[in-house]
Amino acid sequence: MRRYLMCRPTHFAVTYRINPWMDPTAPYDNALAVRQWETLRQTYLDLGHTVELIDPLPGLPDMVFAANGATVVDGRVLAVQFRDAERADEAPAYAAWFRERGFDVTEPKHTNEGEGDILLAGDVLLAGTGFRTSHASHAETQEVLQRPVITLQLVDPAYYHLDTALCVLDDTNIAYLPSAFSPGSQAVLRQLYPHAVIANAEDAAVLGLNAVSNGRTVVLPVQATHLAAELQSAGYQTVGVDVSELRKAGGGPKCCTLEVRA
Numbered sequence: 001m002r003r004y005l006m007c008r009p010t011h012f013a014v015t016y017r018i019n020p021w022m023d024p025t026a027p028y029d030n031a032l033a034v035r036q037w038e039t040l041r042q043t044y045l046d047l048g049h050t051v052e053l054i055d056p057l058p059g060l061p062d063m064v065f066a067a068n069g070a071t072v073v074d075g076r077v078l079a080v081q082f083r084d085a086e087r088a089d090e091a092p093a094y095a096a097w098f099r100e101r102g103f104d105v106t107e108p109k110h111t112n113e114g115e116g117d118i119l120l121a122g123d124v125l126l127a128g129t130g131f132r133t134s135h136a137s138h139a140e141t142q143e144v145l146q147r148p149v150i151t152l153q154l155v156d157p158a159y160y161h162l163d164t165a166l167c168v169l170d171d172t173n174i175a176y177l178p179s180a181f182s183p184g185s186q187a188v189l190r191q192l193y194p195h196a197v198i199a200n201a202e203d204a205a206v207l208g209l210n211a212v213s214n215g216r217t218v219v220l221p222v223q224a225t226h227l228a229a230e231l232q233s234a235g236y237q238t239v240g241v242d243v244s245e246l247r248k249a250g251g252g253p254k255c256c257t258l259e260v261r262a
């Protein structure tokens with residue numbers, strides 16, 4: 001059983017563009033986003049997980065993407081610092097949520113967007129950089145969270161956060177889109193994860209890798225049919241969820257989900 005923090009998309013909107021998925025001139029449906037998010041939340045409850053909630057704040061349309069709110073390992077919280085001013089005010093709200101519950105919260109000196117770019121994989125942290133989270137923050141992350149950090153260079157602007165290009169399946173395996181990474185990082189991933197599940201371009205284009213695994217069951221966008229089949233062949237169960245409305249902001253199930261490792 002896992003403990004997740006989520007934020008209802010009460011104020012969800014696409015009013016600015018900080019990644020290639022966002023088109024402020026295109027229509028979006030807030031009520032549908034809320035319904036899709038409720039289904040995701042219910043999926044976690046049905047799997048036996050705990051879901052805690054943080055109050056959504058007006059004027060912060062991306063606050064639903066709770067993964068960007070912090071990174072939490074062994075009860076230690078590294079708070080976040082967003083690259084973009086549009087999301088800056090989310091950082092203190094998430095830090096306060098953890099402080100109020102007695103967590104040990106460290107304020108970052110460098111830009112890092114939480115679990116969007118920093119993923120615990122067994123005993124190590126996989127950390128993305130290239131678009132949002134700065135390389136300098138990786139050293140800080142290692143000091144604060146006390147796990148070895150492996151830097152991965154993201155190269156495709158469509159996959160601007162690590163969690164859009166790579167999913168941790170369990171302590172020893174991942175799924176990823178090789179072309180989202182630099183040649184050197186691809187070599188590192190091949191070395192570390194020789195049995196990784198390899199996603200294709202169609203999977204990634206529906207944010208299929210933005211998935212949440214508890215080690216056995218992977219919750220992923222229902223549109224990612226090839227990836228679901230690959231995961232099943234690798235021995236995982238899959239649950240498809242439709243969060244197409246949130247994808248208009250460049251997010252999927254994982255973006256909506258912050259794991260609280262107390």
Ligand code: ARG
Nearest residue numbers: 019065067116161249251255
């Ligand atoms: N619109 C948000 C942004 O660009 C989406 C964040 C998605 N979150 C994630 N963990 N990938 O910042």
